[in-house]
Amino acid sequence: xxxxxxxFFISDGTGITSEALGVSLLTRFEDHHFEKxxxxxVDTVEKAHETAAKINAAAERDGAKAIIFxxxxxxxxxxxxxxxxxxxxxIFAAFLGPLEKELGTQSSYxxxxxxxxxxxxxxxxxxxxNYALDNDDGARTKLYDQADVILIGVxxxxxxxxCLYLAMQYGIKAANYPLTEEDIEDQKLPKSLKQxxxxxxxxxxxxxxxxxxxxxxxxxxxxxxxxQCNYEVEEVELMYRRERIPFMNTTHYSVEEIATRIMVKAxxxxxx
Amino acid sequence: xxxxxxxFFISDGTGITSEALGVSLLTRFEDHHFEKxxxxxVDTVEKAHETAAKINAAAERDGAKAIIFxxxxxxxxxxxxxxxxxxxxxIFAAFLGPLEKELGTQSSYxxxxxxxxxxxxxxxxxxxxNYALDNDDGARTKLYDQADVILIGVxxxxxxxxCLYLAMQYGIKAANYPLTEEDIEDQKLPKSLKQxxxxxxxxxxxxxxxxxxxxxxxxxxxxxxxxQCNYEVEEVELMYRRERIPFMNTTHYSVEEIATRIMVKAxxxxxx
Numbered sequence: 001x002x003x004x005x006x007x008f009f010i011s012d013g014t015g016i017t018s019e020a021l022g023v024s025l026l027t028r029f030e031d032h033h034f035e036k037x038x039x040x041x042v043d044t045v046e047k048a049h050e051t052a053a054k055i056n057a058a059a060e061r062d063g064a065k066a067i068i069f070x071x072x073x074x075x076x077x078x079x080x081x082x083x084x085x086x087x088x089x090x091i092f093a094a095f096l097g098p099l100e101k102e103l104g105t106q107s108s109y110x111x112x113x114x115x116x117x118x119x120x121x122x123x124x125x126x127x128x129x130n131y132a133l134d135n136d137d138g139a140r141t142k143l144y145d146q147a148d149v150i151l152i153g154v155x156x157x158x159x160x161x162x163c164l165y166l167a168m169q170y171g172i173k174a175a176n177y178p179l180t181e182e183d184i185e186d187q188k189l190p191k192s193l194k195q196x197x198x199x200x201x202x203x204x205x206x207x208x209x210x211x212x213x214x215x216x217x218x219x220x221x222x223x224x225x226x227x228q229c230n231y232e233v234e235e236v237e238l239m240y241r242r243e244r245i246p247f248m249n250t251t252h253y254s255v256e257e258i259a260t261r262i263m264v265k266a267x268x269x270x271x272x
Numbered sequence: 273x274x275x276x277x278x279x280f281f282i283s284d285g286t287g288i289t290s291e292a293l294g295v296s297l298l299t300r301f302e303d304h305h306f307e308k309x310x311x312x313x314v315d316t317v318e319k320a321h322e323t324a325a326k327i328n329a330a331a332e333r334d335g336a337k338a339i340i341f342x343x344x345x346x347x348x349x350x351x352x353x354x355x356x357x358x359x360x361x362x363i364f365a366a367f368l369g370p371l372e373k374e375l376g377t378q379s380s381y382x383x384x385x386x387x388x389x390x391x392x393x394x395x396x397x398x399x400x401x402n403y404a405l406d407n408d409d410g411a412r413t414k415l416y417d418q419a420d421v422i423l424i425g426v427x428x429x430x431x432x433x434x435c436l437y438l439a440m441q442y443g444i445k446a447a448n449y450p451l452t453e454e455d456i457e458d459q460k461l462p463k464s465l466k467q468x469x470x471x472x473x474x475x476x477x478x479x480x481x482x483x484x485x486x487x488x489x490x491x492x493x494x495x496x497x498x499x500q501c502n503y504e505v506e507e508v509e510l511m512y513r514r515e516r517i518p519f520m521n522t523t524h525y526s527v528e529e530i531a532t533r534i535m536v537k538a539x540x541x542x543x544x
Contacts, residue, residue: 125526
């Protein structure tokens, strides 16, 4: 058994990128156990010293160097951390050189400029989140003109989280409409959806998984029975095929994977 | 004026990490204009060849090498892309060597294992999203026992998107409760919140910004007037101080920044 190591994901921002990157690199070392620590907002030299102290303490305890993944932009902050007892996966140091050479310019850092970009993105995304909430679960169909995409599917097939993710990450306005038993029995697309046919994207899910999810909401009901789930899933898939609506099976995917795959399949362009 | 370049963010997954990383590196070259292209799900050698063709076409058009940021795990896919007309910021190639040396093992890649981890995470996050939706806007207060955090603040101070982000990204169960004019006039914490005092986190916002946001919802109303916004913000901030509730001003931050800062300040531990 190999020693335990501590992996630090450090950033001057939220730490989300350095963590995602670090985890994907560490996944390739499956025989090792990594204690994972994310430290966001290390944005001053003082905080860098505190961080270095944490790294040193972990290395001392583990009896082995820590592994450090960082996406800190400022050189002076990064230098302090580099002196601690860790192997630093220093992305900026490694790649700014080759980039400068290729682009034929020195790199710079201008805080102000990034901030402005962020605020525009923020507004677009909040608008999109509000749109998703207002147009969730077929609550309204009047605003479908504004939608970038309308997700359809049976109850609990993953529509709402996917809409919210599309909004939050890409500023995409995503409405969703639950296909009810009535819609299924009619064997045709509800009227409010017909005129927006080119915006529709269907979700489907394995009946066993659907029954499990529904069971948590309403145990031992007709709604959560495998028979009912089988019926609904089979019928909506038939409808998708008949109406030539693009669709995907969400069973084995995470929310971000579902969202990204829909964008690719439906050729939706991000808003921000 | 420097030439336009095309920047490619390529991944065998969603592309979110390589994009975030690439953008933060490119921000340091503000004199350049980059046409940005994200290509997710490049997970076969065949798709790698298609991708290489796109890169070559962009380089031909720009009259300059493309810049490629990739987080593709499989070596054979990465090698195909490396042969295209781009400068490849090849994170795996750069850092697997030093990691192998430090850990004293060869790296491997096992698809199956990552998948399992993802599914657990998925369930936790979907549960948390459903929790956030069910406990949004003070809809219910019975389930506050289950909450990891309860965000409070005046209407439109950013509670809902923040709760959803905490759920989606970290699996944190976040409820939110809007402080109404009634609560403010009473000058005390609503009863349903009192017993969960240690879970409360306050949001505040600059009155000018609040008025702008409210104006979009209900133009020229008392609700969106600067006078009303000033009053509400001033009073809730007083309440936060009096009741010793930790709080932050959301005005200049993106949703992910607000969420991450709350986690740090309130010492909330992520669920996944």
